[in-house]
Amino acid sequence: MSSRREILDLLRENARYTTEDIARLTDYSESEVAEAIEEFEEAGVIRGYGAVVDWNAVETDEERVRATVELNVTLDRETSYDDISDRIAKFPEVTSLRLVSGDYDFDLEVEGDSMREVSHFISDKIAPIPEITQTVTHYIMESYKEQGMEFDDHDDDDRLSVSP
Amino acid sequence: MTFEAADRVDSVPPSGIRRFFELAEEMDDIISLGVGEPDFSAPWAAREAAIASLERGQTSYTANRGKRELRDRIADYEASTHNLQYDPDEEILVTAGASEGLDLAFRALLNPGDSIAIAQPCYVSYIPGATFAGIDVIDVPTRAEDEFKLTREVLESSGAAEADALVYCYPNNPTGATMTAEEMASVAAFCRENDLLVFADEIYADLTYEHDHTSIATLPGMRERTVVFNGFSKAFAMTGFRLGYAMAPPEAIEAMNRIHQYSMLSAPTTAQHAAIEALDNCRDEVTDMAAQYDRRRKYVLTRFEEMGLDCFPAAGAFYAFPECPWDDAGEFAESLLQEKRVAVVPGTAFGEGGSGHLRVSYATGLDDLKEAMARIESFLN
Numbered sequence: 001m002s003s004r005r006e007i008l009d010l011l012r013e014n015a016r017y018t019t020e021d022i023a024r025l026t027d028y029s030e031s032e033v034a035e036a037i038e039e040f041e042e043a044g045v046i047r048g049y050g051a052v053v054d055w056n057a058v059e060t061d062e063e064r065v066r067a068t069v070e071l072n073v074t075l076d077r078e079t080s081y082d083d084i085s086d087r088i089a090k091f092p093e094v095t096s097l098r099l100v101s102g103d104y105d106f107d108l109e110v111e112g113d114s115m116r117e118v119s120h121f122i123s124d125k126i127a128p129i130p131e132i133t134q135t136v137t138h139y140i141m142e143s144y145k146e147q148g149m150e151f152d153d154h155d156d157d158d159r160l161s162v163s164p
Numbered sequence: 165m166t167f168e169a170a171d172r173v174d175s176v177p178p179s180g181i182r183r184f185f186e187l188a189e190e191m192d193d194i195i196s197l198g199v200g201e202p203d204f205s206a207p208w209a210a211r212e213a214a215i216a217s218l219e220r221g222q223t224s225y226t227a228n229r230g231k232r233e234l235r236d237r238i239a240d241y242e243a244s245t246h247n248l249q250y251d252p253d254e255e256i257l258v259t260a261g262a263s264e265g266l267d268l269a270f271r272a273l274l275n276p277g278d279s280i281a282i283a284q285p286c287y288v289s290y291i292p293g294a295t296f297a298g299i300d301v302i303d304v305p306t307r308a309e310d311e312f313k314l315t316r317e318v319l320e321s322s323g324a325a326e327a328d329a330l331v332y333c334y335p336n337n338p339t340g341a342t343m344t345a346e347e348m349a350s351v352a353a354f355c356r357e358n359d360l361l362v363f364a365d366e367i368y369a370d371l372t373y374e375h376d377h378t379s380i381a382t383l384p385g386m387r388e389r390t391v392v393f394n395g396f397s398k399a400f401a402m403t404g405f406r407l408g409y410a411m412a413p414p415e416a417i418e419a420m421n422r423i424h425q426y427s428m429l430s431a432p433t434t435a436q437h438a439a440i441e442a443l444d445n446c447r448d449e450v451t452d453m454a455a456q457y458d459r460r461r462k463y464v465l466t467r468f469e470e471m472g473l474d475c476f477p478a479a480g481a482f483y484a485f486p487e488c489p490w491d492d493a494g495e496f497a498e499s500l501l502q503e504k505r506v507a508v509v510p511g512t513a514f515g516e517g518g519s520g521h522l523r524v525s526y527a528t529g530l531d532d533l534k535e536a537m538a539r540i541e542s543f544l545n
Contacts, residue, residue, distance in 0.1 A: 010459075023466075025459040025462055027462070161196045162181055163200045163201060164179065164337075
């Protein structure tokens with residue numbers, strides 16, 4: 001028997017599956033699938049749908065530069081992690097923001113049109129936030145796997161076309 | 165003196181799927197639902213263990229029966245997943261695929277002139293294997309109205325009571341049929357009453373979707389007369405590693421090993437290293453692959469229903485076995501291939517009882533599967 005979790009798994013695998021597809025792949029009817037998705041959306045379980053893009057494969061002169069940034073912060077009685085994250089997450093340049101364990105506090109992902117734009121953003125907008133004590137920026141040079149999808153093309157099916 | 169195939173070889177016709185293979189190979193951009201192996205690659209950890217063993221220079225023969233570490237793990241795995249208890253010292257033989265195990269059993273445990281009941285439709289090697297061993301075949305065609313399960317009725321009506329042994333595969337290739345514990349119990353009773361040995365091919369055991377897999381060897385009075393075959397090809401997606409195993413009482417394993425030690429020496433060493441890792445660390449991948457097959461199974465069965473194609477709810481392996489809407493399934497499969505570039509295999513390629521049906525493998529990515537179903541639908545209209 002399918003669980004509603006399976007609907008989430010399928011949408012994560014491919015957000016373009018139709019409710020009809022999902023119904024055929026599970027024990028749910030189409031209307032049950034539609035209802036579940038609506039509930040997930042309303043409850044904020046599903047926050048959105050997007051494409052996984054390999055920017056290197058996009059044939060355009062436009063460059064997309066991405067960087068991950070390690071952020072260290074200091075907290076005080078009036079300021080919590082949530083207060084700081086609110087300020088950072090509002091910038092459209094920030095594509096993801098996570099609190100992590102280890103040597104630094106926040107793991108930030110930033111996107112821009114050029115390295116210059118990204119570094120200016122870090123130095124002008126992020127570094128001056130009073131609670132931030134240190135930033136370490138890593139530009140992404142090559143992406144091999146994003147959101148569970150490998151970007152290599154060597155996965156050709158080498159099986160015999162018909163076998164017992 | 166010139167080369168000529170020996171009589172017992174000459175008497176075996178070429179495989180029925182060969183023709184389709186040749187046709188399909190000549191065509192571009194076909195979607196094949198005719199493949200009898202997983203579309204997944206072997207789990208990465210298993211592949212890496214194989215590479216690491218090569219780097220360490222572990223390229224020698226192993227013990228005839230297989231590496232002790234592997235047999236220990238197989239014993240644990242079979243005990244925890246299928247409730248089978250076998251002693252890794254004396255009751256497990258690691259083979260080059262489950263196919264080698266079956267061949268060994270035919271030759272080591274039966275005499276020329278003995279007879280074997282073969283539940284059909286079945287994997288393509290059983291009948292030739294029996295013939296090469298000089299064993300007479302008793303066809304046991306299972307029936308569409310029984311959803312291709314093996315029943316006491318078909319065993320009785322086909323004269324299986326006269327056989328020395330019975331061989332079957334459940335979950336089944338090509339039908340996707342499975343047997344519940346109760347259904348298996350009636351087969352077991354028949355085998356006890358008629359004193360049959362049982363060769364149970366359980367290569368698809370972990371790909372059983374609607375209920376738990378029951379091995380016949382777990383039923384009363386069956387362990388002593390059963391050889392169970394399993395391996396890494398299907399659930400672990402390791403077909404090319406060629407690694408399987410047989411489990412049976414010591415005297416059976418001893419006899420089979422006597423041929424194995426001379427003909428094979430030992431199963432491939434690199435594959436044994438990969439299999440150890442597979443059993444230690446790749447069970448989650450197996451669960452995940454099984455979940456994906458199950459979704460595709462539901463998809464295919466639902467689509468067949470939408471198309472009005474009769475198909476029983478196959479609950480195992482990665483095959484559906486719909487009824488062919490044309491009288492001649494071979495002709496249908498050939499036209500479907502020519503006109504719509506979709507390969508399926510006519511049931512007749514798998515022996516008695518398969519006629520009038522098509523084997524549709526869903527070991528294919530969902531995008532291709534969706535497209536193939538759309539093409540079949542348009543072919544039917």
